[in-house]
Every structure is written in C-alpha cells, then in structure tokens.
Amino acid sequence: MIRLTDRLRVLADEIKEKETMADIGTDHGFLPAYLWEQGICPKVILSDVSPGSLDKAKNNIRELFSEASPAFDFRLGDGIQVLSDGEVDVIVIAGMGGILMTEILGENPAKTRSFKKLILQPRSGQGKLRYWLIRNGFGITKESLVREGKYICQVLTVDPSGNNCAISRAIEGSGPNSIQYEVPPWILSAGELAEEFILRKRAAEERVLLGLSKSKMKDLEKEETVKQRITYLNSLLGGV
Numbered sequence: 001m002i003r004l005t006d007r008l009r010v011l012a013d014e015i016k017e018k019e020t021m022a023d024i025g026t027d028h029g030f031l032p033a034y035l036w037e038q039g040i041c042p043k044v045i046l047s048d049v050s051p052g053s054l055d056k057a058k059n060n061i062r063e064l065f066s067e068a069s070p071a072f073d074f075r076l077g078d079g080i081q082v083l084s085d086g087e088v089d090v091i092v093i094a095g096m097g098g099i100l101m102t103e104i105l106g107e108n109p110a111k112t113r114s115f116k117k118l119i120l121q122p123r124s125g126q127g128k129l130r131y132w133l134i135r136n137g138f139g140i141t142k143e144s145l146v147r148e149g150k151y152i153c154q155v156l157t158v159d160p161s162g163n164n165c166a167i168s169r170a171i172e173g174s175g176p177n178s179i180q181y182e183v184p185p186w187i188l189s190a191g192e193l194a195e196e197f198i199l200r201k202r203a204a205e206e207r208v209l210l211g212l213s214k215s216k217m218k219d220l221e222k223e224e225t226v227k228q229r230i231t232y233l234n235s236l237l238g239g240v
C-alpha cells in the first residue's frame with residue numbers, strides 16, 4: 001500500500017470517490033498512484049512537461065503495480081494543453097510557483113472552467129495566485145495548511161464555476177501585492193497551523209521593517225506599508 005507524505009495526503013483528501021483526475025506536473029506520480037490504488041479514482045491522467053519527469057512517473061507506476069493498468073494515462077506536454085475540455089473532474093497542480101499556475105490556468109480559460117474542481121498547491125506567489133483566481137471569477141472554496149519539513153504549504157480548493165466564492169469575496173478590491181491575498185482572513189479556518197503560519201509571516205515583516213529602519217536610504221512610504229501589513233496580521237492574530 002502506498003503511503004503518501006502529509007502534503008500529498010492533504011491533496012488526496014480533496015478528491016471524492018469516483019472522481020477522475022489529472023495530475024499536471026506529476027513528476028513522481030505518487031498522488032495518482034495512491035488515488036487509483038485506493039479505488040478513489042477510476043481513471044487518472046499523469047502529465048508533465050519534462051520527459052525525464054514523466055519517465056520517473058512511468059517507472060514508479062511499473063514498480064508499484066506489476067500489471068500495466070489502462071487506468072494510468074501518461075501524457076507529455078505543457079499544462080492543461082494535454083487535456084480536452086471536461087475530460088476529467090479534477091485538476092491537481094502542485095509543487096510549482098503560483099505565477100506559473102496562473103499562466104497554465106489562464107491560457108485557455110474556457111477549458112479551465114470545463115473541469116469541476118481545481119486543487120492547487122503553489123510553492124511561491126500564493127498571493128498573486130489568489131488575486132488572479134478571484135479577479136477571474138474562480139471561487140476558493142477551502143484552504144488547508146500542511147507542514148512539509150521547514151515549510152508550511154498552502155493548498156487551495158477551487159470551484160472554476162465561481163458559484164461558490166463566498167469566502168473569497170471578503171477581500172475583493174485589494175491590490176495584487178496586498179497582504180490580504182498573501183494571508184487571507186479565511187486562513188484562520190485552515191486548521192491547527194494557522195496561528196504559526198501568521199506568526200511566521202509577521203516575523204518576516206518585522207525583519208523587513210528592521211532592515212528599513214536601519215537603512216541609510218530612508219523609504220518612509222515602504223516603512224508605512226510594512227507597518228500596515230503588520231497591523232493587519234496582528235488583527236488576524238487577535239482572532240486566533
């Protein structure tokens with residue numbers, strides 16, 4: 001039986017029984033392997049832009065399951081170009097930068113909206129990804145936090161129809177670099193790591209403020225912005 005890391009497990013838990021899925025940027029392929037082995041997904045598509053990564057997934061599947069199963073569909077290519085409209089229920093994109101994710105999802109918005117659910121785990125640019133999703137009418141329905149080594153990873157579950165955007169409406173109107181997109185108010189509902197996540201962010205902002213205050217080149221506007229970011233984070237911590 002495949003044992004997933006905590007991060008991959010959080011992604012797997014967002015997929016319901018009988019849903020079909022495509023793992024874009026699959027690399028090792030362990031997530032789709034687990035979903036099929038557990039009988040959760042009857043069909044999985046494993047896709048990667050790198051031939052070396054896709055070979056890694058093929059080798060892992062061969063080693064895990066001695067019999068080749070037609071349930072594993074390997075595709076080499078960029079983003080969701082490898083899929084036809086509505087071909088699967090769920091798209092998972094994990095372990096890449098958030099800006100790259102906006103490029104993958106934004107290349108063909110009609111196709112992106114043809115899937116029922118997106119599960120996104122950006123390694124960077126999380127604020128810019130949230131901004132892009134909300135601006136383009138995608139509904140963030142849930143956020144989870146999960147520890148991986150020294151990192152706290154963020155997992156976004158998204159409804160491409162935008163019908164379920166109750167939580168994301170709360171910050172409409174702020175700019176793409178605003179702290180509200182980096183640490184949205186609903187992160188407080190993301191589980192036991194929420195407080196640590198916000199404290200880490202505040203510590204990072206305090207380091208920036210200290211650097212600015214020591215600098216010979218004064219930038220009072222920047223200092224004021226960082227102070228406002230810290231005030232916002234403190235307001236969230238008051239609610240923890």
Ligand SMILES: C[S@@+](CC[C@H](N)C(=O)[O-])C[C@H]1O[C@@H](n2cnc3c(N)ncnc32)[C@H](O)[C@@H]1O
Pocket residue numbers: 024025026027028047048049050053077078079080093094095096100104
């Ligand atoms: C760090 S790995 C993440 C593997 C796995 N998804 C995970 O979360 O553990 C990122 C993978 O994304 C692939 N990748 C990067 N850009 C891509 C794109 N535009 N389309 C498909 N795959 C891409 C890379 O080749 C690499 O295998």
